Amino acid sequence: xxxxxxxxxxxxxxxxxxxxxxxxxxxxxxxxxxxxxxxxxxxxxxxxxxxxxxxxxxxxxxxxxxxxxxxxxxxxxxxxxxxxxxxxxxxxxxxxxxxxxxxxxxxxxxxxxxxxxxxxxxxxxxxxxxx
Amino acid sequence: xxxxxxxxxxxxxxxxxxxxxxxxxxxxxxxxxxxxxxxxxxxxxxxxxxxxxxxx
Numbered sequence: 720x721x722x723x724x725x726x727x728x729x730x731x732x733x734x735x736x737x738x739x740x741x742x743x744x745x746x747x748x749x750x751x752x753x754x755x756x757x758x759x760x761x762x763x764x765x766x767x768x769x770x771x772x773x774x775x776x777x778x779x780x781x782x783x784x785x786x787x788x789x790x791x792x793x794x795x796x797x798x799x800x801x802x803x804x805x806x807x808x809x810x811x812x813x814x815x816x817x818x819x820x821x822x823x824x825x826x827x828x829x830x831x832x833x834x835x836x837x838x839x840x841x842x843x844x845x846x847x848x849x850x
Numbered sequence: 851x852x853x854x855x856x857x858x859x860x861x862x863x864x865x866x867x868x869x870x871x872x873x874x875x876x877x878x879x880x881x882x883x884x885x886x887x888x889x890x891x892x893x894x895x896x897x898x899x900x901x902x903x904x905x906x
Contacts, residue, residue: 721891721892721893722892722893722894722895723882723887723892723893723894723895724895724897724898725869725871725882725894725895725896725897726898726899727869727896727897727898727899728898728900728901729901730901730902731870731877732864732870732871733872734902734903735871735902735906736872736879737902738902738903739874740870742900743853743901745874748874749875750856750874751869751871751872751873751874751880751882752871752872752873752874753869753870753871753882753896754869754870754871754872755869759865759867759904760869760884761898762855763857763858763865763867764858764896764898765854765855765856765857765858766854766858766898767854767855768851768852768853768854769853769854769855770853771852771900773900773901774900775852775854775898775899775900776898776899776900777896777898778895778896778897778898779858779895779896779898780893780894781893781894781895781896782893782905783887783888783891783892783893784888785863785864785866785884786861786862786863786864786887787858787859787860787862787863787864788859788860789860790857790858790860793851795852795900798905802862804895808895811893812893822891839883842893
């Protein structure tokens with residue numbers, strides 16, 4: 720899909736290996752598991768919790784030119800919705816090519832309705848979405 | 851609650867970073883860098899989570 724997904728925690732690569740080998744839920748995981756035991760990268764992205772030494776559930780989408788396009792941070796006790804992550808990733812890729820368009824909340828994939836914000840659309844968003 | 855520091859903002863350029871990884875497809879340790887991924891024209895998705903042996 721043209722993207723590298725890297726999972727990152729403050730565990731070492733040795734613990735990543737042990738976990739991936741022992742947890743059946745991770746049998747099919749193919750992503751490189753990044754080790755950030757110093758918390759350096761986690762701090763850069765503002766997800767390092769100084770009180771615990773752990774990283775919050777943060778997701779960051781970076782474009783091929785190195786620009787941060789998207790971020791989402793959840794507290795420890797809230798899991799992420801992968802469908803929504805994929806929706807945002809697809810939208811970011813699409814919008815990187817179509818700078819004048821906008822993907823509304825119900826946009827899911829290429830081919831779905833987009834908006835072209837102009838003076839004509841002011842007060843007429845319903846019409847733009849539904850007609 | 852948690853205590854975090856300021857972070858990169860949307861639209862900012864992400865400084866290059868390198869990570870030591872465990873790569874399940876190779877069953878081995880490896881290195882990955884943002885510079886390398888940029889050279890390959892790839893998007894990068896960083897997926898932080900608190901700890902191994904918990905849910906992601």
